[in-house]
Amino acid sequence: MNVILIDPDEVAADRTVSLDGRRAQHIRKILRCGVGDTVRIGLTDGPLGHGTIRTQERNRVVLEIVAATPPPAKQPLDLVLALPRPIMLKRILAQATSMGVARIFLINANRVEKSFFNATLLDEAKITEALRLGLEQAVDTRLPALSIHTRFRPFVEDLLPGIAAECPVRLVAHPDTDRLLPHVVPRPLAGRMLLAIGPEGGWVDFEIDKFRDQGLRPFSMGPRILRMDTAVPALLAQLALLGQLAG
Amino acid sequence: MNVILIDPDEVAADRTVSLDGRRAQHIRKILRCGVGDTVRIGLTDGPLGHGTIRTQERNRVVLEIVAATPPPAKQPLDLVLALPRPIMLKRILAQATSMGVARIFLINANRVEKSFFNATLLDEAKITEALRLGLEQAVDTRLPALSIHTRFRPFVEDLLPGIAAECPVRLVAHPDTDRLLPHVVPRPLAGRMLLAIGPEGGWVDFEIDKFRDQGLRPFSMGPRILRMDTAVPALLAQLALLGQLAG
Numbered sequence: 463m464n465v466i467l468i469d470p471d472e473v474a475a476d477r478t479v480s481l482d483g484r485r486a487q488h489i490r491k492i493l494r495c496g497v498g499d500t501v502r503i504g505l506t507d508g509p510l511g512h513g514t515i516r517t518q519e520r521n522r523v524v525l526e527i528v529a530a531t532p533p534p535a536k537q538p539l540d541l542v543l544a545l546p547r548p549i550m551l552k553r554i555l556a557q558a559t560s561m562g563v564a565r566i567f568l569i570n571a572n573r574v575e576k577s578f579f580n581a582t583l584l585d586e587a588k589i590t591e592a593l594r595l596g597l598e599q600a601v602d603t604r605l606p607a608l609s610i611h612t613r614f615r616p617f618v619e620d621l622l623p624g625i626a627a628e629c630p631v632r633l634v635a636h637p638d639t640d641r642l643l644p645h646v647v648p649r650p651l652a653g654r655m656l657l658a659i660g661p662e663g664g665w666v667d668f669e670i671d672k673f674r675d676q677g678l679r680p681f682s683m684g685p686r687i688l689r690m691d692t693a694v695p696a697l698l699a700q701l702a703l704l705g706q707l708a709g
Numbered sequence: 710m711n712v713i714l715i716d717p718d719e720v721a722a723d724r725t726v727s728l729d730g731r732r733a734q735h736i737r738k739i740l741r742c743g744v745g746d747t748v749r750i751g752l753t754d755g756p757l758g759h760g761t762i763r764t765q766e767r768n769r770v771v772l773e774i775v776a777a778t779p780p781p782a783k784q785p786l787d788l789v790l791a792l793p794r795p796i797m798l799k800r801i802l803a804q805a806t807s808m809g810v811a812r813i814f815l816i817n818a819n820r821v822e823k824s825f826f827n828a829t830l831l832d833e834a835k836i837t838e839a840l841r842l843g844l845e846q847a848v849d850t851r852l853p854a855l856s857i858h859t860r861f862r863p864f865v866e867d868l869l870p871g872i873a874a875e876c877p878v879r880l881v882a883h884p885d886t887d888r889l890l891p892h893v894v895p896r897p898l899a900g901r902m903l904l905a906i907g908p909e910g911g912w913v914d915f916e917i918d919k920f921r922d923q924g925l926r927p928f929s930m931g932p933r934i935l936r937m938d939t940a941v942p943a944l945l946a947q948l949a950l951l952g953q954l955a956g
Contacts, residue, residue, distance in 0.1 A: 534932040557939045600933035685781040686847040695939045696946030703947045
């Protein structure tokens with residue numbers, strides 16, 4: 463937790479916030495702060511700043527806050543992700559959020575096990591928790607937009623065209639091609655990106671054809687098969703770097 | 710497990726291998742293979758190939774193997790890593806191995822908690838297990854060279870000069886700089902790389918000075934603080950991409 467996230471409606475008129483639970487415990491046990499010390503805070507979907515500890519009891523901390531610093535810029539990237547297995551999902555959502563992904567679409571695909579969706583849909587609170595962990599890690603305040611799409615075809619036929627229209631750079635990771643990222647990315651890289659990453663086992667041909675129809679270019683990450691929690695940060699980092707090289 | 714790793718001394722003169730435990734279970738339960746089917750195998754530190762199932766009982770599978778395909782090339786990169794907390798270490802070692810890192814140096818640093826080393830040194834079997842998981846994931850056979858260095862100064866003064874001499878590209882990740890990776894990496898990127906990644910909280914000044922003495926150039930990953938299991942694959946992927954751009 464590199465920033466204490468506070469919801470705006472938790473802030474009283476005198477700019478104080480009363481925290482308990484995980485955040486109070488973090489201030490006391492990990493940061494080892496006491497009355498008069500300041501801690502880094504952020505208002506959810508708002509600015510970053512700091513809070514000065516006014517009172518502190520065992521399980522309660524009252525902060526007086528000032529927040530005026532804009533949060534870091536988001537990566538201009540929309541991530542379409544075949545739903546990972548539940549144990550991996552939380553970690554990947556936190557990773558993608560910490561790396562500044564703006565929008566996340568969790569979608570179904572032929573090789574996504576149906577049981578993953580049942581587990582996920584029941585657990586939307588855990589999804590939000592994972593996104594917040596990513597913000598707390600990266601000192602960000604703005605939750606990515608996240609939506610869950612239980613059917614591939616309506617997503618790709620009805621929603622993807624609108625997303626693609628906003629993203630001049632459109633890519634789909636797919637092992638069955640010789641083309642690596644540098645071969646398919648326009649240079650210099652500019653504009654919003656759309657990146658689709660498949661399930662373990664990859665997309666099926668029908669899915670790749672559908673993505674191609676929307677202008678997504680398949681590329682391979684090379685001969686090594688990576689776990690989703692390695693492949694996602696790897697690809698996000700590579701696209702961020704290509705953006706830096708252009709800048 | 711995308712490849713069944715077999716140690717050469719497990720192979721009989723008639724090229725059969727008798728497997729039990731995790732590997733036999735994987736063949737039966739995950740791959741759902743039976744007699745006559747073939748599975749992808751690799752000989753540790755040797756070639757990749759396939760094995761044909763000759764007999765199969767509940768907890769035992771006998772394969773007849775052929776192996777002649779070279780494993781994927783390693784990334785020309787040596788990773789110096791401040792020892793992560795134990796819960797993170799296994800995951801990061803598997804990630805780095807799956808991404809093809811050739812050598813890993815786990816070192817001490819001022820902000821590494823002493824307890825991490827005690828936990829790690831007792832657990833060398835678990836370290837090897839993590840490396841093998843990375844190989845099994847990435848369909849590789851060659852274990853990275855790994856060493857553990859409990860004291861920072863002897864490592865950096867006595868060993869690092871020899872490592873640095875083999876690596877024309879030398880980098881240290883460090884938040885306290887404005888320079889991003891593209892500012893410090895020679896372009897086109899060619900030659901072996903040395904990458905040092907610090908503990909949570911970063912390197913202290915003394916450590917950065919010591920790295921600078923050996924020609925390691927500090928760079929920042931940007932304003933976002935990433936967890937080690939996100940930062941490591943992110944940086945390895947970025948350096949691999951810079952190598953591809955040069956090629």
